[in-house]
Amino acid sequence: MLQLLQQYFGFSTFRAGQEKVIQALFAGHSAAAIFPTGSGKSLCYQLPALHLPHLTLVVSPLLALIQDQLEFLQSKGISAASIHSLQTPAESSQVYKDIAGGQVKILFISVERLNSERFRLFLKKIPISLLVVDEAHCISEWGHNFRPDYLKLALYRREFNIPQVLLLTATATQKVIADMGNKFAIDADNITLTGSYRANLNLSVLGVGSFDKLNTLLPWLDDRKQQAGIIYVTLQKTAEEVAKQLSSSGVPAQAYHAGMNGEQRQSIQQQFMSGELPLIVATIAFGMGIDKSDIGFVVHYDLPKSIENYAQEIGRAGRDGRPADCLVLANKNNLNTLENFVYADTPEPSAIDFVLNEIGQTNGQWEMVMNSLSSESNIRLLTLKTLLVYLELEGLLQPAYSYYAEYKYKLLVPEQVLLERFKDERYNFVQAILQSSNKARTWATIDFEKMQSLYPSDRKRVITAIDYLDQQGLIELQSKQMTQVYRVFKEALNGNLRELLVQRFNEKEGNEVQRIHFLLDFFASDQCLNLQLAHYFSDNNLQQPCGHCSVCAGYPAIMPATPVLLPxxxxxxxxxxxxxxxxxxxxxxxxxxxxxxxxxxxxxxxxxxxxxxxxxxxxxxxxxxxxxxxxxxxxx
Structure with missing residues (x-):
């Protein structure tokens, strides 16, 4: 372990918690690491990946995070790759070839990539040593950022016969940690918490009215001119407005949010990383996976969405170990707005009825396209995914598989040249695929029904074949319109199900609203901020007030009165x-x-x-x- 650590990473010792996690993986166990942001979670899979015999598969929630990890690993001479939607067909085809040839040690993907039938069929042929789940709190619906697709990872682990799992997160309550461990059968001895408290972060909360925020912020920033920093806001338009106001006041700043195109965001991020741009005004789209050690401050211009978000976002400051300042400009003005976002996610009972009726009309198997069902039922996409997970938990649905309804290709070599690569039965099979396709001027669409009548074949074999042709550079392949297929167990479609679902969403709604109120109470509290955070995240290392937050300094936040609204x-x-x-x-x-x-x-x-x-x-x-x-x- 120490030899690999020195050889590839240039370190002679491990950081807190790393060695215990890595030892568990070296011993053949699954493990979980709950470490604060910036404390070296990534090394917990990077080093074992060099030791394990086969591929390490990393599921990560954000492309920016993946890109950052890729560049780091490649700079260390470690063969890593990713497959994502922004790649050209030629680029992803090359990655498939490299994986199949055993030339890739670590592969990064988003969880959504596993919805691809083509990708899953490919993975089943590849030996995988370790599944790594980054931001693993997304597995738990008790977590702050539950993503229904993450619930399927335990199933995929069994499907791909992956012997070991590593779960990584910075923020998890005791309830979420237990849930994560149960889903992947991780022994409690192999779950490592290092504690959330970071002594170099100085937490401050100021009670400031909405119209006084900029005037409060400018002199505060004036004392930190030489430092890099991030200012977090809730809305995209606020990011634009605040960046513009700061720039016109002589503080160079750029907005960053999900409404910008990918090139813009990448350019701004690179300027920030290089030090050319010292200050970013961003929505929470910015920061995950940003490995910039010299961020000297983080400001929450608007309130964060939750305690967990707050802990993650301030965790991007002071990774170099130097003191860093974390300021919240707090008031209760947008309490109603924050609450209202929660209510937008709760489906109406009539919308739940629509989905149950759709399922009830099936004959043991249900096929649906997520975007279409979202539009028809008037349920937001993430909420619809959550509803489907609830229906799985209630025994009504069981995911069978998902597939792209449409596969299109264009020939990159003449048809005869392509066919000459094959002999005998394979020649006839590939020729049948080409002949049964519906051809336009440039692109041809695979017609599975016509193929069945011309040359009866298993659908999987056809997809494997066109995937192979794509990897060999003989065709360019495109797939679209993801269709989810579920097995339906109608005995679970009883009279209580609808009421149970309505109740469950109402409870979820209530929990989310409670979290917002807890957040506001936290910022307005007269108790040590760090001690409260430690208790929330089950960190027993801090047993007394920290001595360096704004409350300990004698300045608990006094919230300004909220404006009176017209009746x-x-x-x-x-x-x-x-x-x-x-x-x-x-x-x-x-x-x-x-x-x-x-x-x-x-x-x-x-x-x-x-x-x-x-x-x-x-x-x-x-x-x-x-x-x-x-x-x-x-x-x-």
Missing amino acids: LKKTDFEELSAEIRRKLGSQTTSVLLARFFCGLITPVFTRLKVRSVKGFAVLEKYRFGEVKAWVEEHLL
């Missing part, structure tokens, strides 16, 4: 709702109107392009429940 009864419902009610027609419900007034987007609103409709988001600062009650009064 809703003084708002003209008929005038504001006329146009949207006309557009919605029979689909009009009190929940939909309340979401419209609060500026909360649902699939039906996207389809109707409601952002330009009179009344949209006009009540975004009001509480959703109050707006809904006001709407119901007028609809009676």
